Amino acid sequence: MLKYAYHNLLASPHFPSALPKQKLEEAKPACETAHQEILADRSADILGFYNLPETDITHIKGFMAKLDPRFDTMVVLGIGGSALGNKALYSALKTERELPRKLFVYDNVDPVYLHEILASINLDTTIFNIITKSGTTAETMAGYMILVDIIKKKFPNDYRSRIVITTDKEKGFLRQVIKDEGYASFTVPDNVGGRFSILTDVGLVSSAFSGMDITLLLEGAAAMRNRCSSMDIMNNPAYLNGLIHFLYYRQGKNISVMMPYSNSLYDFADWYRQLWAESLGKRKDLKGRDIFVGQTPVKALGTTDQHSQVQLYSEGPNDKVFTFISVESFKHDYTIPNLHPDREEVSYLGDKKLSELLNAERFATEIALTSAMRPNCNIIFPQIDEYHLGEFIMLYEIQTVFTGKLLHINPLDQPGVEAGKIATYALMGKEGFDEERAEIEKYKQEHGLES
Amino acid sequence: MLKYAYHNLLASPHFPSALPKQKLEEAKPACETAHQEILADRSADILGFYNLPETDITHIKGFMAKLDPRFDTMVVLGIGGSALGNKALYSALKTERELPRKLFVYDNVDPVYLHEILASINLDTTIFNIITKSGTTAETMAGYMILVDIIKKKFPNDYRSRIVITTDKEKGFLRQVIKDEGYASFTVPDNVGGRFSILTDVGLVSSAFSGMDITLLLEGAAAMRNRCSSMDIMNNPAYLNGLIHFLYYRQGKNISVMMPYSNSLYDFADWYRQLWAESLGKRKDLKGRDIFVGQTPVKALGTTDQHSQVQLYSEGPNDKVFTFISVESFKHDYTIPNLHPDREEVSYLGDKKLSELLNAERFATEIALTSAMRPNCNIIFPQIDEYHLGEFIMLYEIQTVFTGKLLHINPLDQPGVEAGKIATYALMGKEGFDEERAEIEKYKQEHGLES
Numbered sequence: 077m078l079k080y081a082y083h084n085l086l087a088s089p090h091f092p093s094a095l096p097k098q099k100l101e102e103a104k105p106a107c108e109t110a111h112q113e114i115l116a117d118r119s120a121d122i123l124g125f126y127n128l129p130e131t132d133i134t135h136i137k138g139f140m141a142k143l144d145p146r147f148d149t150m151v152v153l154g155i156g157g158s159a160l161g162n163k164a165l166y167s168a169l170k171t172e173r174e175l176p177r178k179l180f181v182y183d184n185v186d187p188v189y190l191h192e193i194l195a196s197i198n199l200d201t202t203i204f205n206i207i208t209k210s211g212t213t214a215e216t217m218a219g220y221m222i223l224v225d226i227i228k229k230k231f232p233n234d235y236r237s238r239i240v241i242t243t244d245k246e247k248g249f250l251r252q253v254i255k256d257e258g259y260a261s262f263t264v265p266d267n268v269g270g271r272f273s274i275l276t277d278v279g280l281v282s283s284a285f286s287g288m289d290i291t292l293l294l295e296g297a298a299a300m301r302n303r304c305s306s307m308d309i310m311n312n313p314a315y316l317n318g319l320i321h322f323l324y325y326r327q328g329k330n331i332s333v334m335m336p337y338s339n340s341l342y343d344f345a346d347w348y349r350q351l352w353a354e355s356l357g358k359r360k361d362l363k364g365r366d367i368f369v370g371q372t373p374v375k376a377l378g379t380t381d382q383h384s385q386v387q388l389y390s391e392g393p394n395d396k397v398f399t400f401i402s403v404e405s406f407k408h409d410y411t412i413p414n415l416h417p418d419r420e421e422v423s424y425l426g427d428k429k430l431s432e433l434l435n436a437e438r439f440a441t442e443i444a445l446t447s448a449m450r451p452n453c454n455i456i457f458p459q460i461d462e463y464h465l466g467e468f469i470m471l472y473e474i475q476t477v478f479t480g481k482l483l484h485i486n487p488l489d490q491p492g493v494e495a496g497k498i499a500t501y502a503l504m505g506k507e508g509f510d511e512e513r514a515e516i517e518k519y520k521q522e523h524g525l526e527s
Numbered sequence: 528m529l530k531y532a533y534h535n536l537l538a539s540p541h542f543p544s545a546l547p548k549q550k551l552e553e554a555k556p557a558c559e560t561a562h563q564e565i566l567a568d569r570s571a572d573i574l575g576f577y578n579l580p581e582t583d584i585t586h587i588k589g590f591m592a593k594l595d596p597r598f599d600t601m602v603v604l605g606i607g608g609s610a611l612g613n614k615a616l617y618s619a620l621k622t623e624r625e626l627p628r629k630l631f632v633y634d635n636v637d638p639v640y641l642h643e644i645l646a647s648i649n650l651d652t653t654i655f656n657i658i659t660k661s662g663t664t665a666e667t668m669a670g671y672m673i674l675v676d677i678i679k680k681k682f683p684n685d686y687r688s689r690i691v692i693t694t695d696k697e698k699g700f701l702r703q704v705i706k707d708e709g710y711a712s713f714t715v716p717d718n719v720g721g722r723f724s725i726l727t728d729v730g731l732v733s734s735a736f737s738g739m740d741i742t743l744l745l746e747g748a749a750a751m752r753n754r755c756s757s758m759d760i761m762n763n764p765a766y767l768n769g770l771i772h773f774l775y776y777r778q779g780k781n782i783s784v785m786m787p788y789s790n791s792l793y794d795f796a797d798w799y800r801q802l803w804a805e806s807l808g809k810r811k812d813l814k815g816r817d818i819f820v821g822q823t824p825v826k827a828l829g830t831t832d833q834h835s836q837v838q839l840y841s842e843g844p845n846d847k848v849f850t851f852i853s854v855e856s857f858k859h860d861y862t863i864p865n866l867h868p869d870r871e872e873v874s875y876l877g878d879k880k881l882s883e884l885l886n887a888e889r890f891a892t893e894i895a896l897t898s899a900m901r902p903n904c905n906i907i908f909p910q911i912d913e914y915h916l917g918e919f920i921m922l923y924e925i926q927t928v929f930t931g932k933l934l935h936i937n938p939l940d941q942p943g944v945e946a947g948k949i950a951t952y953a954l955m956g957k958e959g960f961d962e963e964r965a966e967i968e969k970y971k972q973e974h975g976l977e978s
Contacts, residue, residue: 083974090970156834171639171646184831185888187881188622189790191859195622212872215830218863218884221876225864249872270834330846331782331823339640350835357839370843372782374825379666380635382947383607383721384801388808391943392821395781408642412669413676421663421700424957425672430638433669433955437636440950443970447946492842495898496833499891504884506875519541519894523534 078300078467079456080313084446085320085397093449095323100309103319103482110481111307111315117477122488124267125473128275129298129466133291136277136284139260143285144237147203149178150285151193153219154207154278156354157270158242159183160347161279165293165465166286167343172407172460175287185215190222199230203285207242207278209264211250214500242277269488271350272473275466289462296466304474314474317453321475322482324397324451325371332371333389336401337378337438340460344401345375348472355476355487362484369483371397379437386441390448398445398452402438405459406431529751529918530907531764535897536771536848544900546774551760554770554933561932562758562766568928573939575718576924579726580749580917584742587728587735590711594736595688598654600629601736602644604670605658605729607805608721609693610634611798612730616744616916617737618794623858623911626738636666641673650681654736656691658729660715662699665951693728720939722801723924726917740913747917755925765925768904772926773933775848775902776822783822784840787852788829788889791911795852796826799923806927806938813935820934822848830888837892841899849896849903853889856910857882 087094117123152162159181166179180193204223208216227235242262243250254261262277264270273279275297284290304314321332332352334345357370376385378400389396412433414426425433438454445452455471457464480487502512520526538545568574603613610632617630631644655674659667678686693713694701705712713728715721724730726748735741755765772783783803785796808821827836829851840847863884865877876884889905896903906922908915931938953963971977 089973155831159831160835171643184790184828185881185885186788186790187857187860187885190861190881192622192790214876214884214888215834217873218876218881221863221866221873222861222881225866249867249870253867330844337637339635339637339643346835353836353839353843357843359842368842368844370839372825372839372843372846374823377635380606380610382944383666384611384797385804386947387941387943388804388821388823389943390946391810391819392804392808392823393781393819395823406638409638410641410673412672415672415676416700416704419700420958422668422672424952424955425665425669428955430636430641430669430673433665433951434636434638436954437665437947437951440947440954443950443967444946448943490838492838492840492899493833495841495895496837496888496891499894500884500888501875503887503891504875504879507871516894522539522541525532 077458078313078464078471079454079458080317081454081456082316082320084442084452091446091449091451094451095320099323100316100319103323104309106482107309107315107319108307110478113481114477121267123477124265125272125275126301128268129294129301129470131276131294133280133294135262136280136290139281140284143203146201147177147285149180149197149202150205150282151197151202151223152179152181152183152205152207152282153216153223154181154242155183155213155215156350157273158207158209158213158216158264158278160271160343160350161274161469162282164343164347165274165279165283165288168340168460168465169288169462170286172340173288173462177286179282179286182219183215185218190219199227203238203240205240205242205282206250207264208250209244209248209270211243211248211253214497214504240281242281271354274347274469292462293466293469296463296468297470298466299463300467300470301474304471314471315478317471318475318479319482321371321397322479325369329395329397329451330371331374331396332399333374333376333396334399334401335376335378335381337434338401338403338457338460339377341401341403341457342375342377344465344468345373349373349375351472351476354490355480356483356485357492358483358485359492360485362486367485369485378441379434382437382441386444389450390444394450396450398450400438400442400452400454401457402435402454403431403457403460404435407459528909529764529915529922530905530909531768532905532907533767533771535893535903542897542900542902545902546771550774551767551770554774555760557933558760558766558770559758561929564932565928572718574928575716576723576726576921577752579719580745580752580921582727582745584731584745586713587731587741590732591735594654597652598628600631600648600653601656601733602648602653602674603630603632603634603656603658603733604667604674605632605693606634606664606666607801608724609658609660609664609667609715609729611722611794611801612725612920613733615794615798616725616730616734616739619791619911619916620739620913621737623791624739624913628737630733630737633670634666636669641670650678654689654691656693656733657701658693658715659701660695660699660721662694662701662704665948665955691732693732722805725798725920743913744917744920747914747919748921749917750914751918751921752925755922765922766929768922769926769930770933771902771904772822772848773930776820780846780848780902781822782825782847784825784827784847784849785852786827786829786832786849788885789852789854789908789911790828792852792854792908793826793828795916795919796824800824800826802923802927805941806931807934807936808943809934809936810943811936813937818936820936829892830885833888833892837895840901841895845901847901849901851889851893851903851905852908853886853905854882854908854911855886858910
C-alpha cells in the first residue's frame with residue numbers, strides 16, 4: 077500500500093508557520109459539498125474513471141493471446157492523454173519488471189524525433205497503435221499518414237495486421253477507416269476524458285503488449301478508490317492532499333512541484349502535469365465568472381535537481397508546495413565498494429547501498445526544505461510494480477477532481493485549447509477558416525513577420 | 528545568427544496590456560549600472576565564462592587524436608553543472624549531426640538507472656569521464672566508486688586508459704588520485720562556476736568525443752558575446768530579454784516557461800532551468816537583507832505540451848512569461864502523404880512537410896497566448912548546429928548574470944544547497960556530523976518516523 081507522509085504540510089514544532097490543522101476542520105463543509113458533488117457526478121455517469129477497475133479486459137487479453145509472436149515492439153501514435161500514461165507506465169516498469177517487449181510513443185510532430193524512432197525499430201517486428209478519440213487530432217493524424225503510408229508500401233499484402241486503432245466506439249473518421257480496412261480496434265470510452273484514460277484501452281493495450289500485468293494495475297486502482305471513498309478527510313489521502321494543496325494555493329502558492337527520487341517514476345510527473353494543469357487551470361468558474369485559477373505543476377528529479385533547483389526551492393520565494401515520491405526497495409541495487417577506505421571525503425559512502433544514499437538524500441532535502449519553511453509531503457512506494465502504480469493513478473485522479481470541486485470549476489473540460497487548434501487549421505490551409513487566416517495576416521503585417 | 532522575436536513581450540495593438548516600451552526607457556539607469564558591474568566583474572576575472580571562446584582547446588584535440596579508436600561510447604559521471612550541458616549538447620546534435628560516438632550521462636544515484644546504463648553499453652569500448660570540481664560530490668563519487676571498481680576488476684592491466692577525470696587543477700582528493708593512478712585529466716577552471724561551465728573542459732571533452740565541432744561551438748559563443756557587449760539594450764538581446772523578464776517578474780510573473788518546438792532542444796530547457804533557478808533564486812540581496820527572490824523556470828515541449836499545459840497557460844493565472852524556441856530548417860524532414868485526399872478532416876495536412884506543421888503549431892500557440900494576453904517571445908534557430916548552440920549558451924549566460932545584477936543579488940553563488948548536503952552527510956554517517964545526527968533523531972521522533 078502506498079504511504080502518504082504529510083507531516084510537513086501541517087504546522088508542527090519544526091514548522092510552526094505551516095497550515096494549522098484547524099484549517100482542515102474549518103474546510104469540512106466545503107469538503108462535504110465537494111464529496112456530494114462527486115457522488116452525484118458518479119451517479120450521472122460523468123466520472124467514469126472511478127469504475128474502470130471493474131471494466132472487462134478480456135478483449136485485451138484476447139488480443140494479446142492472438143497476437144503474432146513476431147511482434148516485439150509497439151509504436152503508439154497519440155498525444156496528451158493518449159500518450160502520457162502509456163509512457164509513464166512503460167518507463168516505470170521496463171527495467172524494474174524487465175518487460176519483454178519494447179514501446180515507443182511518438183507524441184509530437186518533430187521530424188527529427190520521428191527519424192530517431194524509425195532508426196530504432198525494426199519495421200518487420202513492429203505494430204503501430206494509433207490513439208485519438210476524435211480521429212482528427214492533427215499531430216496524431218500527421219504521424220498516422222506518414223507511418224501507415226510507409227507500412228502499406230513495405231507490406232502491401234500484410235499491412236493490416238501491423239496497425240491497431242484506438243478511437244471512439246462509433247463516431248469519427250477513423251472508425252470508418254477501421255471498417256474499410258479491417259484493422260483491429262480498441263475504444264476510448266465516452267465517459268472518461270483523455271487525461272483520465274490511462275486505465276482504459278488507451279493505456280492498457282500498450283501496457284499489456286509490453287508485458288505488464290494489467291489486472292494487478294486495476295486491482296491497485298480499486299484498492300485506492302476504496303480507500304478514497306470516505307468523507308473522513310483524515311482517512312482519505314486523495315481528499316486530504318487535494319484540500320491541503322487547495323488551501324496553500326489560496327495562500328498564494330501557485331506552483332506544485334512533484335519530485336520523484338526515481339528515474340523510473342519521472343515520466344509519471346509528466347502524467348501528473350497534464351492531469352493537474354488541464355483539469356484545474358481554468359478561466360471561468362461554474363457560474364461563468366472570470367476567475368483565472370490553476371496551480372502550475374512542475375516536475376523535478378531527485379537527486380539530480382538538488383544540484384539545479386533546490387537553491388531556488390529553499391531560498392527563493394515561498395511560492396511552492398512540494399511532493400516527493402520515494403521508493404523503499406528497488407529490484408536492482410548496488411553496494412558502493414569502499415575504494416578509498418582511508419579517505420574521509422568518500423569512505424563514509426563505502427559498503428552502503430546506492431538506494432540508501434538515494435533515500436538519505438531525499439530525506440535530507442525534506443529536512444532542508446522544512447527548515448526553510450517550505451511545505452512538503454512524500455508519497456512512498458514500497459516498490460515499483462503494477463499494483464502500486466494503479467494506486468498512484470487513482471489517488472491523483474480522485475485528488476484532481478476533488479480539488480476542482482473545491483475551486484468551483486469544471487475539472488473535466490479544456491476550452492482553452494480551441495484557439496490554438498483553430499489557428500493551426502487556418503495556418504495549414506484547412507477549408508472553412510478564411511476569416512481566421514485574414515486575421516492572422518493582419519497580425520503578421522503588424523509585427524513585420526514574413527507571410 | 529539566432530533571431531530573437533520579442534514583439535509579444537511589449538505593448539502593441541494586439542496586446543495592449545503588455546509591458547509599455549517606456550518601461551524599458553525608465554530602466555536605463557539600472558541597466559547602465561548593471562552593465563558597469565559586469566564590466567568590473569570581468570576586469571576582476573570573476574566572470575570567466577565571457578572569455579571561454581578564446582580558450583586554448585588544443586589539449587582536447589590532442590586527447591582526441593591520441594584516443595584509442597576502439598572507444599565508441601563515453602559515460603559521464605557528474606551532476607548539475609557537470610552533467611546538464613553535456614546532455615543538452617548531445618541531445619541537440621546526436622541525430623541532426625549523426626554523431627558517430629555515443630554519450631551516456633549518469634547524473635543521479637538511482638540504482639535502476641545505473642542498471643539501465645550498464646545494460647546499454649559495452650564495457651570493452653567505453654571510456655568513463657568523472658567530472659566534479661571538488662572531488663567530493665556524494666552522487667558523483669558514489670558512481671565513481673562503483674564503476675571504477677567494476678572496471679579495475681574487469682581490466683586489471685588496462686583500466687587506466689578507460690578512465691578520465693575532470694576536476695580542480697590542483698586541489699582535492701581526485702587530483703591526488705590522478706597522480707597516483709596516472710589517469711588522463713582535465714580541468715574545471717577557478718573563475719567559472721559549475722552552471723556556467725558548459726564551454727570549459729566540463730562540457731567540451733564529451734562533446735568532442737561524440738563528434739561535435741567544438742571550435743564552431745566557441746565561434747558561435749564569441750559572436751553572441753560580441754553582439755551582447757553593447758550597452759544599447761535594444762541591440763543587446765541578452766540584456767533586453769533579461770530586463771523584460773525582470774520587469775515581468777516584478778509585476779508578479781513568478782514563472783518563466785521555456786518551450787522548445789524541437790525534441791532535440793528539450794534538454795537545453797533543463798540546462799536553462801539550472802542556470803536561471805540557481806543563479807537568481809536567492810534569499811539575500813548583496814547587502815545581506817532577506818528578499819527571497821527568483822523566477823521559477825519551467826520546461827515544456829511543443830507541440831506535445833499543447834495537449835497538456837496550454838489549457839493552464841492560456842486560461843489560468845497570468846503568472847508566466849513564455850519563451851518558445853523554434854527551428855527553421857531540420858536536416859531530417861518528412862512530407863505527409865495525402866492518404867485520404869477526399870476526407871477534409873485530414874486532407875489539409877496532405878503534401879505538407881512535418882516541419883511546416885510543427886512551426887505552424889508553434890505560431891498558432893503564439894497567437895493563442897497573445898490573444899489571452901500572455902507575454903511570449905521566440906528564439907529562432909535557422910538550424911540546429913554547433914554554431915547556433917554556442918550562440919544560445921552565451922546568450923543565456925549573459926542574460927542570467929545581467930538579470931542577477933538587476934535583482935541586486937549574487938548570481939554566482941548557491942548558499943542554499945549546503946543544508947541538504949550536511950543532512951546527507953549526517954544521515955550517511957560521515958564523521959564530524961554528530962550534532963546534526965542528533966537533531967535529525969529529534970525530528971524523526973517528533974514525526975514518529977522510523978530510525
